[in-house]
Amino acid sequence: MVEAIDKATGAMSSAELAGGQHSRATVGDFTAADPRMVCRDVDVWYGSKQAIHGVSLDIGKNEVVSMIGPSGCGKSTFLRSLNRMNDTIVGCRVTGSIQLDGQEIYDKGLDPVPLRARVGMVFQKPNPFPKSIYENVAYGPRIHGLTNNKAELDELVEASLQKAGLWNEVKDRLDQPGTGLSGGQQQRLCIARTIAVSPEVILMDEPCSALDPIATAIVEELIDELRQNFSIAIVTHSMQQAARVSQRTAYFHLGDLIEVGETNHIFTNPQHKLTEDYITGRFG
Amino acid sequence: MVEAIDKATGAMSSAELAGGQHSRATVGDFTAADPRMVCRDVDVWYGSKQAIHGVSLDIGKNEVVSMIGPSGCGKSTFLRSLNRMNDTIVGCRVTGSIQLDGQEIYDKGLDPVPLRARVGMVFQKPNPFPKSIYENVAYGPRIHGLTNNKAELDELVEASLQKAGLWNEVKDRLDQPGTGLSGGQQQRLCIARTIAVSPEVILMDEPCSALDPIATAIVEELIDELRQNFSIAIVTHSMQQAARVSQRTAYFHLGDLIEVGETNHIFTNPQHKLTEDYITGRFG
Amino acid sequence: RDTINIVGSSTVFPFSTAVAETFGRTMGYKTPKVESTGTGGGMKLFCAGVGVDHPDITNASRRMKASEFENCQKAGAKEITEVKIGFDGIAIANSKKAPQLDLTLKDIFLALAKDVPDASGKIVPNPYKTWKDVNSALPDAKIEVLGPPPTSGTRDAFVELAMEGGCNSIPEIKALKKSDEKKHKAICGGIREDGAYIEAGENDNLIVQKLASNKNALGIFGYSFLDQNTDKVQGSKIAGVEPTYETISDGSYPVSRSIYFYVKNAHVGTIPGIKQFVTEFTSDKAWGPEGYLADKGLISLPDAERASVAKSAQALEPMSKPE
Amino acid sequence: MSNPAAILPGVQPRRTIDIVNASLKRRYARERRFRLIGAIAVGLGLAFVVLLFADIVSKGYTAFQQTYIRLPVTLTASVIDPAGTRDMESIAGANYSKLIRDALRQQFPEVTDRSELRRLYSILSVGAPQLLQERVMEDPSLIGTSQEIWVLADDDIDMLVKGNIDRDAAQGDRRVTDEAIGWVGQLEQQGRIEKRFNTIFFTHGTSREPELAGIAGALMGSFYTLTLALALSFPIGVGAALYLEEFAPKNRWTDLIEVNINNLAAVPSIVFGLLGLAVFIGFFGVPRSTPLVAAMVLTLMTLPIIIISSRAALKSVPPSIREAALGVGASPLQTQFHHVLPLAMPGMLTGTILGMAHALGETAPLLMIGMIAFIVDVPSGFTDSATVLPVQIFLWADSPERGFVERTSAAIMVLLAFLFLMNFVAVMLRRKFERRW
Amino acid sequence: MYAWILILMLLAVMAVAYQLGIKRAVSSVGGLTQINALHSLPSYYGLYAALWAGIPALLLMGLWIGFQDQIVTSLVTANLSPDMLEGQSSGRIDLILNDIKNLATGNIVSATVTPEVQAAADQYARLERIATWSMWLAVLAVALGGMAYAWRKTGPQMRARNRVESIFLAIMIVFSSIAILTTLGIVLSVLFESLRFFDMVSPVEFFLGTNWSPQIALRADQVGATGAFGAIPLFTGTLMVSLIAMLVAVPIGLMSAIYLSEYAPRNVRAVAKPVIEILAGIPTVVYGFFAALTVAPAIRDLGVSLGLEVASESALAAGLVMGIMIIPFVSSLSDDVINAVPQSMRDGSYALGATQSETIRRVIVPAALPGIVGGILLAVSRAIGETMIVVMAAGMAANLTANPLESVTTVTVQIVTLLTGDQEFDSAKTLAAFALGLTLFLVTLSLNIVALSIVRKYREQYE
Ligand SMILES: Nc1ncnc2c1ncn2[C@@H]1O[C@H](COP(=O)(O)OP(=O)(O)OP(=O)(O)O)[C@@H](O)[C@H]1O
Ligand SMILES: Nc1ncnc2c1ncn2[C@@H]1O[C@H](COP(=O)(O)OP(=O)(O)OP(=O)(O)O)[C@@H](O)[C@H]1O
Ligand SMILES: [Mg+2]
Ligand SMILES: [Mg+2]
Ligand SMILES: O=P([O-])([O-])[O-]
Secondary structure, X not given: OHHHHHHHHHOOHHHHHHHOOOOOOOEOOOOOOOEEEEEEEEEEEEOOEEEEEEEEEEEEOOOEEEEEXXXXXXXXXXXXXXXXXXXXXXXXXXEEEEEEOOEEOOOOOOOHHHHXXXXXXXXXXXXXXXXXXXXXXXXXXXXXXXXXXXXXXXXXXXXXXXXXXXXXXXXXXXXXXXXXXXXXXXXXXXXXXXXXXXXXXXEEEOOOOOOOHHHHHHHHHHHHHHHOOOEEEEEOOOHHHHHHHOOEEEEEEOOEEEEEEEHHHHHHOOOOHHHHHXXXXXXX | OHHHHHHHXXXXXXXXXXXXXXXXXXXXXXXXXOEEEEEEEEEEEEOOEEEEEEEEEEEEOOOXXXXXXXXXOOHHHHHHHHOOHHHHOOOEEEEEEEEEOOEEOOOOOOOHHHHHHHEEEEOOOOOOOOOXXXXXXXXXXXXXXXXXXXXXXXXXXXXXXXXXXXXXXXXXXXXXXXXXXXXXXXXXXXXXXXXXXXXXXXXXXXXXOOOOHHHHHHXXXXXXXXXXXXXXXXXXXXXXXXXHHOOEEEEEEOOEEEEEEEHHHHHHOOOOHHHHHHHHOOOO | OOOOEEEEOOOOHHHHHHHHHHHHHHOOOOOOEEEOOOHHHHHHHHOOOOOOOOOOEXXXXXXXXXXXXXXXXXXXXXXXXXXXXXXXXXXXXXXXXXXXXXXXXXXXXXXXXXXXXXXXXXXXXXXXXXXHHHOOOOOOOEOOEEEOOOOOHHHHHHHHHHHHHHHHOOHHXXXXXXXXXXXXXXXXXXXXXXXXXXXXXXXHHHHHHHHHHOOOOEEEEEHHHHHHOOOOEEEOEEOOEOOOHHHHHOOOOOOEEEEEEEEEHHXXXXXXXXXXXXXXXXXXXXXXXXXXXXXXXXXXXXXXXXXXXXXXXXOOOOOOOOO | OOOOOOOOOOOXXXXXXXXHHHHHHHHHHHHXXXXXXXXXXXXXXXXXXXXXXXXXXXXXXXXXXXXXXXXXXXXXXXXXXXXXXXXXXXXXXXXXXXXXXXHHHHHOOOOOOHHHHHHHHOOEOOXXXXXXXHHHHHOHHHOOOEEEEEEEEOHHHHHHHOOOOOOOOOHHHOOOOHHHHHHHHHXXXXXXXXXXXXXXXXXXXXXXXXXXXXXXXXXXXXHHHHHHHHHHHXXXXXXHXXXXXXXXXXXXXXXXXXXXXXXXXXXXXXXXXXXXXXXXXXXXXXXXXXXXXXHHHHHHHHHHHHHHHHHHHHHOOOHHHHHXXXXXXXXXXXXXXXXXXXXXXXXXXXXXXXXXXXXXXXOHHHHHOOOXXXXXXXXXXXXXXXXXXXXXXXXXXXXXXXXXXXXXXXXXXXXXXXXXXXXXXXXXXXXXXXXXX | OHHHHHHHHHHXXXXXXXXXXXXXXXXXXXXXXXXXXXXXXXXXXXXXXXXXXXXXXXXXXXXXXXXXXXXXXXXXXXXXXXXXXXXXXXXHHHHHHHHHHHHHOOOOOOOOOOHHHHHHHHHHHXXXXXXXXXXXXXXXXXXXXXXHHXXXXXXXXXXXXXXXXXXXXXXXXXXXXXXXXXXXXXXXXXXXHHHHHHHHOOHHHHHHOOOEEOOOOOOXXXXXXXXXXXXXXXXXXXXXXXXXXXXXXHHHHHHHHHHHHHHOOHHHHHHHHHHHHHHHOOXXXXXXXXXXXXXXXXXXXXXXXXXXXXXXXXXXXXXXXXXXXXXXHHHHHHHHHHHHOOHHHHHHHHOOOOOHHHHHHHHHHHHOHHHHHHHHHHHHHHHHHOOHHHHHHHOOOOOOOOOOOOOOOOHHHHHHHHHXXXXXXXXXXXXXXXXXHHHHHHHHHHHHHHHHHHXXXXXXXXX
């Protein structure tokens, strides 16, 4: 596999020039026309182990960027560094530049709290609070003061659950613990919880992994709807899904961002050997 | 949706006769030629809420049965009742008959410990122990005394990790905690952990939900290999996967087993309206 | 501050509190606060200075030492009235179920000293295991004595009164006093540590109860506990004298010590009631042989001495530096 | 593959289930043993509680009754209120002792000798006149009437009536003379002696006379002390734990602090007394012997317990919960207060229960700050001189009078009741917060 | 009394400030509908105002109460005629002032009241009154001032949440520092006396000597004021008693915790856990009597029937009973952390065919280890710090022995007896208590460092 990368790097120099000066290894244009988030040369370490190597990538306005790549390649790690969730992991360090609307998010003075309210996240493992379903969704709006009264809050909770496609299943048991839901229900609950605070950028780490096609369709619809106003980065293992929902796709491999580009372009005409191998399933 | 079921039940009576006297609603033949596990009229309650309604289903020798159905329909619940994992949930009750090799597993006298050694399980949410990767896999063999010495154990751990497609990624960090792995790696670790004790029946609850296509292919290969000797029940949301790996498929809906049959038959020619809707994605 | 603060000895505590209570009940003053800090601790607090933050009276189960007196002087507590209030008998007792012992001071010394002279007069580590070894007239029972630890004033007194008395009854050792005083003191003051003497802490009730359940054991504790527990334990005779109110009072029972309290005269006149408290304490209805303190186990001074102490106490005559 | 069940050819010669079944018996034996040991352990724990309770209760329950003697007391107006003005001060100063003694004397006309009379009077408590005075002052209309009044008996008589003194023993072997036994017997025959509920025990401060000694002072002292100690130590302990575990940077310094706090728990409590003496009393001038200073010292003593258990509880909250909250934009403090603290609360409350139990039962540090004291008045504030329950117990246990034996145990019962009450709230709260996830 | 009223009033002001803060914040953005323009939730603005109203005022009040008496007293003193103070020590002046104060507050006074004292008393009472009233005014003024300040600051841009949180964080840091100050205080309060001790007794003897016998050194006038100050028997005694206690408490405590949290029905647990916690609250005197009068004789009788030589006071009796006392430290704390281990861990193990006990021993206990060790450390600490039981049941003889049937003593016991007996602060005897305290502190510190590193090594973090 190491040789594969070496080969790839060798074959890349032209693509590199096209890509921009920051990245050394990425094929394709990692910039967006109207970027919300701009990442340059992002490195992430877990202790002494480097999990992300100089990744540069933009997330544009009104676009969905999907991140694909083999398991363990650093997709979650990269995603988590976009709203500073990595701060909570002891020994995890992030370097390089990540900007949201031109503001460096790893600035010393920057308060991660409003940042996370603006950049919402759905985690890979569903993690509902050990509270009632209602409280799970209402928590974010409550702490941000998004509603003025109980009725509004109820409405917001219902709308969020509706959008996540969970309302019908839970409307009679809103007061029961969120931890007593099925896997897929928990996942949708976490989606509902995240969209309830209407973040401007939404990071979704395999939001549909535990969902059946129907629920998946609902979430994908939701993503499409959200894209009208917000920016979305989604990690997925399903290339079909990536193809369906995203405008641009980034392919990660062993901590490197190998290739990025228009989604249909990537899936029909991958530039890099690794990308091609992965997409055609010839790999591993 | 309620009407849909009612309609379906009406249209079912002939299929019901074919199916056997225990089930009221299942279309298709839920028996297996050479059954390892035989479930009849299984009801599962969470407190006063019934999650499974009179499900009858066999799992045959050397076959893979896949269970599909919308999120929250009771797949995990049913699966967990096959090795009495539901015992650990407070307020969860199982009635009806579930037999393993002719032995009633909910018998008062029956001991769930050897049962679970024979009927292994991979959970929907990966739950590695807070131990090293090595210890995670070695745990089962150790408690059962499956190996006679350290060398054998090492070998077994390696083989299990190999089969789960994780060996290459973790071979240098076997002593690091299993909880520090990526989502998909944790899932494969749990698969390795389960197969390390060579259970006779393996229950897998969405084993590939966090896996990329390559890793998925490895696991599917593993399933196919395991099928040679064992029986496997797998919950999956991917109908492609169900089609690829399973011989028979059971479709669940709102706690009912709606239809069961040969996998290719089900996917090409579903009998029940609900099944058809689900498979063709016309549903919800 | 409008209450009297009293600190000091735990031995005097039961008497001091009884007076304090009566004083508070009958005299119209607030009941004084009495702390049990031990004699030394009390002296330290008492001599720390003059003023509302410092106690007015300290109780002592021994006389104030010269060094303590000097500390008081230095801190400005120049005039101190010493009041000797009576005796505290130290009983050596055993269970009623066992025969009463008749010991001599010498027996006590030989049984409990760390080093004793052997037949040849050479000083050896205490070899005696049973009372019979010590004195053939005594029963053949293991030596097992529960007594106070080295940190307590009672132990001090016991060493001074019983042990030293006993060791001086042995001529060779008595002779040592002149030739090698240091050695003499070491021999007379050293209590054996091989388990025959058990340091039992300062809860005398516990000793009484332990005696009740262990026939062999002897215990060393204050007379008031003997007085209250005559149904369980009996005091051993010492040189033929049983510890009773009378024998202690008239001095025929050898193991008893005087107890005191000290008044800071500087506080009289500003802390309300000190003088009245002293008067109450030194009234016959309190400390007389028929007084309520006698009922609590205090052994009164002889009549004449009581009268003179009462007089000087009520006049708050300052003491001179103790030798 | 020769062996169908093996994942690994050659490694497992037999099917897993055979191996499992072969060893199952042994494993089950171990399981049963383990479980049995657990049950035994719980049983032992409970048995110790029962044993100690039985011990305490059997020794102490008699203290809740007290012997009284019914006497026909004539409340002569000329003695109580010679001026007839019903002036409270003069009523207070009257010679009630004489009234009671006269009443007793009436019962035993044959006793005339002065010293014999003195002995007769001594079967009554020295506190009896005061109790009568209180009664008359409450109800001045009694003056001039003749009343059958229950007069408190002396502690020795109380012990005699309760059977703690052997009437058949030789006279010298007991505290009560034959003559007194005779008198008491006579009164008993006339039905003039009765054991009545001991209200004094609950309403009075301590006393040197067992029959007059009450627990109210110490109870209030403990109440003030513990209330304040709890109010100080719980927020401080939880706050410190929260900061150290969740906010402080993890480095050598915080490690040092962690070790240091663990170490503070091992510091003998009397050393906290020394510290309190030097700092609170010596430096800040907090008054000695007060609940205020005691509470401060006990706070220092219990803090390590609360901090350590709180940190352990915080550590056991899964990180995913924190991530979930942070992920929707909660601030770290909100995350802690809304999600982590409630989940860690059971452990924190346990630490508080244990710490407060320790503080409630501790005497050694109080010694240094002047709480081992005889204080009759019931404190009415944080800066009144006071003593606390364990000190009272310690002092009573060390008192020669027989009557204090049962009172010691009764006081312990009161302390335990206090403990129960205190823990009850905490235990309820703990149950409320407890959940598995 | 008045202070309470003032505090209640302050609370009222804070409540008002809270409401006003919210109002102000909401109106600053033009009403409830525009609330999203605020940086923080309105309640944070309220809290901000309440804290500004409360904290400075409370601080002022604390300082005022702390200094008022001093200031008033010095004013009164200044007015006393010089001949009354002439040549008087400060303590004496204190007493005169005390008399004046007693008079002023209507307490009993002992001396005859001279007109001058009466005048001073009147002045004192007057000044007190003035001071108290001005305190009220000042405190309330500061509270209102704080509120006004917050009011002025409040606006849509103000980061109220951050400010409130930094106040809370600061408070928590202050709380944390209390632990450090305590340590500092403890070290300082034993250090100097310890140094004095080591002036008299060589550290070599103290740390390496095997003979502890402060008895000969009782008094300055006694001979051989050197005594024997070998601390080793005390430490071995401590070790033995604590070890025995741990041998009782750890198995019983841990197994009860496991049983209660894993096996027992919920209602059994709900009852048994608090009941066992009572063990930690029973006063040590009770344990002492129990150990001395029940356990020790039983051990002795048993020993005698086995033909063993058993002292009537033994380390075993004390250790056993102490073990009972500290059971709850192990059981309750372990129970809590075991209960907090996520269910998915158990599921993972059961699904592999592990028995419940295997799951507990190999998965749950390791996952809960830090908490369990914390509980055990607390139990050890409590055992080391306990005196009453040891004194009553193990005697006080400093035997250097490994035989638990012999009488031993512990460091803490010696510290307490030395400090509560007939103290003498210029003799090695009493100072030894401080040296022992310091040494114990250092010894337990190093043990704790070892414990921490072990826990770190074996810690298993779930999820
Ligand atoms: N512990 C529980 N307590 C109460 N209800 C539960 C519990 N677990 C699951 N349920 C409910 O039972 C139903 C079936 O849940 P189950 O987990 O079996 O669904 P599933 O088919 O596995 O769904 P998914 O594909 O989302 O995992 C759902 O409605 C769920 O909310
Ligand atoms: N907390 C951690 N500590 C140490 N290493 C970690 C940690 N989390 C992840 N890693 C490692 O970092 C690498 C990238 O992990 P990451 O979770 O980003 O992968 P991923 O692309 O999300 O994979 P998956 O699709 O399986 O979720 C992996 O090798 C993983 O083992
Ligand atoms: Mg991931
Ligand atoms: Mg499921
Ligand atoms: O307390 P004492 O000094 O009398 O032992």
